């Protein structure tokens with residue numbers, strides 16, 4: 001008889017200058033002690049000392065602390081240990097400090113935070129990371145604080161944000177037209193801090209919840225959006241990926257009309273963000289992969305697996321999980337090439353995005369009939385094909 005060795009415990013570091021708060025966290029998460037090894041530090045300096053002698057999977061830090069504050073601490077951890085997931089707990093009147101922390105944090109929670117929210121946030125951060133076996137890829141994902149948008153999109157965003165006459169609908173339309181902007185806005189709004197605890201997959205709702213004033217402030221001061229002066233990736237230009245993403249999202253929303261239309265749009269829009277991550281993080285290697293895919297017709301996923309130990313679908317889901325996006329979107333991104341392997345609750349959604357991707361402009365694959373069948377969606381195919389044909 002073989003006895004399975006238990007998975008090593010995940011290591012979580014909590015940082016707060018108030019002993020009572022740390023004791024409270026310890027109580028709150030008492031039942032998680034069997035799966036998580038929890039360490040508590042009373043200052044940023046102590047936290048960094050601990051990080052220099054052992055690795056942590058997640059750090060949860062208070063913002064306001066005497067000496068080194070949370071923003072400085074998280075920025076230091078981002079440099080020293082990029083693959084550690086970084087969660088910030090903050091009170092409400094600390095916008096200036098938050099702007100300094102934004103490039104370094106993955107999720108932002110409002111204080112006081114209940115056990116369920118904190119637990120779910122930590123779990124989400126750990127989920128995708130478990131499938132990333134290559135430390136280089138984990139470091140690249142952990143370090144990314146924004147994804148690039150094509151220059152034309154970025155210019156349009158700057159124009160609507162700088163004009164005082166722009167309506168929230170105009171800003172939302174620009175954001176929804178680009179996966180990188182949408183991912184960032186969904187990250188911000190799904191944090192309990194900016195979104196007041198409301199989780200959403202709707203990009204229009206996300207922009208409305210943030211509001212023009214807040215978007216302008218964090219967009220300009222924290223420069224949470226970015227553009228590229230030079231495309232790192234001439235074989236697969238960013239504007240083509242953006243167009244492909246918008247077409248897939250728009251068609252997926254039609255296929256799921258009346259159901260999970262917003263999730264389908266967001267999932268379709270974000271399905272290939274992992275490609276952008278790999279292209280930005282490993283430009284030379286990824287260029288080679290795209291080259292061999294086009295010259296030998298080899299399978300992109302197989303080439304990515306061989307080079308990075310993960311596909312762009314898994315890389316994208318890992319990043320968006322770290323950023324705290326809703327589970328339905330993560331499922332779609334992770335399983336857009338193989339919807340039949342998605343959790344049952346996401347079968348229809350992942351199938352719709354998979355089919356939309358294959359039937360929309362700039363398609364990068366065929367419909368995997370066996371996988372759609374495994375997801376019990378074969379009966380929907382004919383209707384979806386007609387909808388796709390009607391939308392051209």
Ligand SMILES: [Fe+2]
Pocket residue numbers: 271272312313336337364
């Ligand atoms: Fe893909």
Ligand SMILES: [Fe+2]
Pocket residue numbers: 244271272357364
């Ligand atoms: Fe795609």
